[in-house]
Amino acid sequence: MTTHLPLDDIRVIDLTIARAGPTCVRQLADWGADVIRVEPPPDPADPGLTGSRHGCDFQHLHRNKRSLSLNLKAPGGREVLMRLVDTADVLIENMRAPVKDRLGFDFATVHERNPRLVYGSISGFGQDGPYAGRGGVDQIAQGMGGLMSVTGLPGGGPVRAGIPVADLASGLYLAVGVLVALHDRDRTGVGRWVQTSLLESMIAMMDFQAARWTIDRQIPPQEGNHHPTSVPMGCFASADGYVNIGAAGGRLLDSLCQVIGLPGLPADPRFDSAAKRSANRAELNALIAERLRARTTAEWVEALNQAGVPCGPVYRMDEVFADPQVEHLGMTEPVEHPALGRLDILRNAVRMTDGPATVRTPSPEIGADTDAVLTDLGFAREEIDQLRAQGVI
Numbered sequence: 001m002t003t004h005l006p007l008d009d010i011r012v013i014d015l016t017i018a019r020a021g022p023t024c025v026r027q028l029a030d031w032g033a034d035v036i037r038v039e040p041p042p043d044p045a046d047p048g049l050t051g052s053r054h055g056c057d058f059q060h061l062h063r064n065k066r067s068l069s070l071n072l073k074a075p076g077g078r079e080v081l082m083r084l085v086d087t088a089d090v091l092i093e094n095m096r097a098p099v100k101d102r103l104g105f106d107f108a109t110v111h112e113r114n115p116r117l118v119y120g121s122i123s124g125f126g127q128d129g130p131y132a133g134r135g136g137v138d139q140i141a142q143g144m145g146g147l148m149s150v151t152g153l154p155g156g157g158p159v160r161a162g163i164p165v166a167d168l169a170s171g172l173y174l175a176v177g178v179l180v181a182l183h184d185r186d187r188t189g190v191g192r193w194v195q196t197s198l199l200e201s202m203i204a205m206m207d208f209q210a211a212r213w214t215i216d217r218q219i220p221p222q223e224g225n226h227h228p229t230s231v232p233m234g235c236f237a238s239a240d241g242y243v244n245i246g247a248a249g250g251r252l253l254d255s256l257c258q259v260i261g262l263p264g265l266p267a268d269p270r271f272d273s274a275a276k277r278s279a280n281r282a283e284l285n286a287l288i289a290e291r292l293r294a295r296t297t298a299e300w301v302e303a304l305n306q307a308g309v310p311c312g313p314v315y316r317m318d319e320v321f322a323d324p325q326v327e328h329l330g331m332t333e334p335v336e337h338p339a340l341g342r343l344d345i346l347r348n349a350v351r352m353t354d355g356p357a358t359v360r361t362p363s364p365e366i367g368a369d370t371d372a373v374l375t376d377l378g379f380a381r382e383e384i385d386q387l388r389a390q391g392v393i
Contacts, residue, residue, distance in 0.1 A: 005032020005356050010182065013038060013084055013091040014065060015105075019138070019164055020122045020198060021094030022061040023171025028090065028178070029064035030348040030358040036088075036373055037065045038081065040072070041391070042366050053366065054340055062363035063335065063345055068374075069367030069393050076392045078104050083377045085114050089191075090178055094122035097132045107193040118181040118191040122170045126197045136198045141166035145202030146220075150209055153224040170201035226285065231277040232256070235314060236289050238297040245288075246310040249274055255307040260291040333359035367393070 007028055014025045014037040029035040052058065068084075071077045082105075085091065091110060093100060100106045100121075107119045121127060124136015139160055142148050147166075152159030177194040185191050203210060209228065212218040226234030230248035247256035257265040271277045271284050292300060297313045304311040313319075320326055332344040340362075348358035370393050374384050387393045 008032040008034070010034065010090060011036070011088045013081075013088045015091065015093040015095070016122075017094060018167070019061065020167040020170045021092055021174075023168055024094075024120065024122065024174040024178070025065070025092050025171075026061060026063070027172065027175035027348070032356065033090070035065040036084065036369070037062060037067050037364070038070050038072075038084070039067060039366060041069050041393070053363070054337075059337070059340070059343055059363045060346060063359050064361055065364055066369035066373065067364040067366055069370050071392055072103055072105075074390065074392045076387060076390060080374070080377075080387070080392065081105060082113055083379075084373070085110055085117060087377065088114065088117055089182065090118045090120065092120040092122075092174070092178070096135055097123050097127050111191065111193070114191075116185060116189060116191050118178055118185060118194060120174050120178045120181075120194045121196075122174055123195070123197045125199045127195055131199075138164040138167045138198065141198035141202040144199055146206050146210065147202060150206075150220045150222055150228065152222050154222045156222065159222075165205060166198040166202040169205045170196050170198050173201050173204065226281070229278070231274070231281050232284055232288055234285065236285075236292045238292055238300055239295055241297045242314040243292065243297045243300045243304075244312050244314060245292075245304065249277070252309055256288075256304065256309050259303050259307050259309065260288065262287065262291060333357050335359055335362045337362040338365075 010028065010033040012025060012028050012033045012035045014022070014035050016022050016025055025035055025037075070080055072081060085105075091105075093105075107121070110117060110119055123132070124134055124141070125131035142160055142165060143158065145166065148158035148160055151161055173196045174194060177196065181192040181194050209220045212220050212229075220228055224234075226232075227246075227248070230246070232253070233246045233248045235242050235244050245256065247253050253266050257263055265271060265284075265287065269276075270280045277284055295303075301311055301313055315323065321331070331347060333347045335343050335345055337343050343362060345359045345362075350358075371384055374387070374393070375381075379387075384393070
């Protein structure tokens with residue numbers, strides 16, 4: 001094992017809220033960055049956008065960080081932040097575009113103070129333009145980015161995806177951008193302003209569905225649980241549940257049809273080309289579906305995998321973590337929380353040789369590291385006490 005963490009020479013100021021920004025910061029924290037989460041002093045009446053601090057969502061989002069309690073609106077609060085800026089490599093924020101200007105830590109101000117710092121921003125709709133001042137949340141971006149128009153059963157109306165796709169995508173995209181900017185800073189000595197938005201990230205995540213419009217001028221419809229363009233590929237009912245199958249043509253289709261007892265199907269003139277299978281999708285899927293109802297999901301998964309046909313069950317979350325391959329992958333890592341005891345936290349999805357654990361410490365209690373951080377910045381004990389008496393920390 002290596003004796004260092006890949007990003008342990010990077011200090012990150014975390015000014016994020018909700019989910020998109022914390023998702024970005026979490027990527028950096030997981031790989032060892034010294035993340036200092038700057039958050040206002042606690043308000044018992046406001047549990048925050050991700051629920052209770054001791055709830056599963058907050059614990060999942062904010063592991064591997066330190067917490068500095070700081071009132072940026074109080075006299076002296078901004079100067080404490082700027083002292084922290086002097087020592088930092090990265091600042092991440094996801095407030096509405098005008099808010100950081102009002103509070104005095106916009107990119108221009110921070111860049112003048114520390115030209116090497118990489119400044120990362122996530123907004124709802126972009127830092128400028130007609131919607132720049134609007135608040136953005138994941139579901140709005142799912143609707144405006146096109147995801148809800150292609151999700152759900154045909155004719156059933158728009159459907160929200162079951163996870164916050166725009167939040168997660170924008171956090172991941174920004175993390176990549178920040179790492180790119182840090183690499184460039186090593187060559188130029190100058191940090192950049194890295195930006196994305198929920199809307200931009202959601203549109204980018206539409207990927208080939210977006211390209212169907214931008215290049216081919218096709219408006220993708222809803223296709224339910226079947227693949228939009230590859231046939232047959234989708235979710236079919238079995239005798240006791242559902243099974244996902246991917247066998248769009250060639251050897252895979254031949255193997256599927258052999259296993260389910262329809263060996264002549266690939267040569268049927270209705271289905272003997274990709275174009276015909278797409279045109280006659282409903283008829284083809286109906287023939288396959290009729291056969292799949294005869295056996296259980298486990299029986300089909302076993303038989304189809306033996307024939308080399310990609311397939312799998314449709315799990316509830318408890319079943320996901322009971323699957324032997326998921327157990328083998330070890331998708332959680334334990335931490336000991338001082339109040340909650342042992343917590344099994346989802347690990348980062350990326351692994352590397354000789355890599356460290358990506359979950360090392362639980363989400364901190366608010367202000368748990370305030371005195372240590374301020375001492376590191378050069379504040380004397382008397383100054384810290386005075387800041388606390390003034391309500392700055």
